[in-house]
Structures are given as structure tokens and as C-alpha cells.
Amino acid sequence: MQKLIKTYQDLIVWQRSMDLAVECYNMTASFPKNELYGLVSQINRSCASIPANIAEGHGRGSRKEYVQFLWIAHGSLCELETHVLLSERVGLMEKGQAQRLLQSCMKMLRAPIGQLAKTPHP
Template identity: 65%
Template structure:
């Protein structure tokens, strides 16, 4: 990954993932308090995992590792989608 320049913060996908995480935290504030340690917590963890894995993968020196972290981020996105449908 020698061609890597800048920061993960410059990646549009990371910026959009951050916007999604912020929106999820805002939306879940009004969820029932009895779900705070259940579905609310799961949704928030999945949402914050997306930009976190993009950033962590970007910091890896090996392209294969970066791609694996992008796959993990994609998995977290699918997890979030499923939890939102449950909610």
C-alpha cells in the first residue's frame, strides 16, 4: 500500500460511516430505556464499528489486512441493517 497518502479521515466512506454513527446515536436516544443494554447497545456498537474498522484497516501496512478490515466494516453494516429492521 505504498500509494497511500493522507489520512483515513480523507476517505469519503469513512466520513459517511461517521455520519451514520452520529445519526444512529441520535436516533436511539429516544428508544425505550429498557432496551439500553439490549438492542440500543447492539445498534450503537455496530454503527461505531463501521468507521472504526475502516480507520484501523487504513492503518495497516498490508493491502490484504486493509481489505479484511473493510470486509469486517461491511459485515457491521449488514448487522446494523438487520438490527434496525428488528427495531
């Protein structure tokens, strides 16, 4: 039986994207101080944007706006992926450190976008 979704916090994709944000914040805490306004800032900003846009879209009154905000969250996830890959290439994080959660969130964001085209807004 599926759990009733009352708020955006009940959405598994929101929960996973929050987990991803926490993991990213923990990873960037060990980055050198000279990256504070570079990759640290970029990673933290883009990872926080993902669950924020999912929540904002869910809070809007229309399915069309919800889908729009899910696409914005998807774009932020792609941006985050790029920053993570760059961090790996320059040796600031271990290869594959965040890939599992990134891939999980990517799949989870695509699913509701497709589903919302077929069903009414919750």
C-alpha cells in the same frame, strides 16, 4: 480533480460511516430505557464498529489487511442493518429512517474492496 488521501479521515466512506453512526446514536437516544442493554447497545456498538474498522484497516501496512478490515466493516454494516430493521418492525423507529445512509455506506464499502484488488495500498 480527486483529493489526496493522507489519512483515513480523508476517505469518503469513513466520513459517511461516521455520519451514519451519529444518526444512529441520535435515533437510539429516543428508544425506551428497557432497550438500553438490548437494541440500543447493539445498534450503537455495530455503527461505531464500521468507521473504526475502516480506520484500522487503512492504518495497517498492507493492502490485504486493509481489504480484510473493509470486509469486517461491511459485516458490521449488515449487522447494523438487521438491528435497524428489527427496530422498525417492533415500532421503535420509523420505517426507512436509516435506510438511505445504510444503503449509501453499503455501496461505498463495496467499491474500495474491488478497487484495492487492482491498485497498491495508499
